[in-house]
């Protein structure tokens with residue numbers, strides 16, 4: 001059987017769409033062109049799935065049928081006064097759309113994982129605007145790449161080879177035509193490849209960005225160093241940034257998650273705006289999960305807001321800090337949770353995650369996660385991009401179609417189908 005071409009990898013936010021996958025006897029036999037992580041995901045994920053549908057009774061999880069699990073899940077959610085519907089970054093836009101309908105029906109909150117990753121960047125863009133571009137622009141045009149607070153060689157392994165420094169585009173032949181700058185708190189593997197590395201003191205990115213902005217304006221910095229970086233190096237970087245033809249800044253959680261959060265990103269956006277008065281510059285966040293960008297897009301076009309959307313007043317409201325999942329859980333304000341394609345128990349701060357042990361929880365996920373083990377109902381779903389197709393958004397907002405490569409095991413449904421059935425049941429219960 002010929003290999004399936006143009007397969008989209010559904011692991012990280014690069015969503016590489018050039019994979020070739022060979023399938024024999026309903027099994028993925030070979031994956032070409034993916035990085036090591038993508039290869040593992042696309043060829044081995046189905047082996048890691050636990051196919052059991054589980055319902056908790058008398059404190060213990062026991063196996064159940066899908067109808068019983070759906071009935072119990074619908075009962076939990078319909079009886080809740082203020083449920084949280086969380087996750088969504090590892091599933092398709094079609095499933096997210098159903099999730100939003102369900103949140104509206106329940107008068108609950110729908111939030112996605114950007115709440116704990118690039119949410120501050122979204123808030124900053126709402127404050128000061130944004131100068132975003134696509135990965136295609138980086139590949140074809142950028143002659144100076146800056147990675148700030150991220151280490152793509154480990155987290156987005158093909159980013160350099162496919163979209164930036166090592167890639168060969170229409171107007172840039174490859175590494176010899178491009179310069180690489182890395183700003184980070186430690187010398188990462190990506191930093192070892194850089195033409196220039198700036199080691200910033202932890203939590204002082206904001207100060208460094210403002211110093212670079214001063215240097216770009218030819219203002220004198222009356223200090224020997226800022227944020228641990230010598231002023232000569234800051235001035236050297238400013239010269240490099242102003243003299244390039246097309247610059248691209250990529251930022252990661254190292255910039256969004258220190259205490260200054262959205263102020264860091266607002267400063268980075270302002271830096272790019274300053275640079276655009278002199279030459280051409282764009283910036284992009286390095287989004288982690290394969291469809292976290294889609295989770296923001298679908299939530300935005302359906303409700304007007306990108307994450308942390310509250311339907312408790314009968315219309316969508318958005319106020320991160322008040323309606324965001326970490327804050328709601330920390331204040332113990334929600335009384336039930338539906339977790340889809342995410343594992344907040346493993347990834348949220350411990351005191352926040354503990355809230356999930358105090359409320360009934362339904363989990364829909366292909367994997368047996370830490371959250372699933374604590375759930376009252378656990379329903380396994382098909383893997384998007386392997387066992388079911390779906391729309392996903394690359395980190396730069398380009399939509400792609402993830403393909404179905406193999407049939408899921410009997411009884412394992414796509415999460416959009418599970419959620420649609422759940423919605424139907426919830427509607428019936430609430431209209432009684």
Ligand code: SF4
Nearest residue numbers: 009012015016035038
């Ligand atoms: S870089 Fe990311 S999307 Fe591309 S193959 Fe690797 S894991 Fe998959």
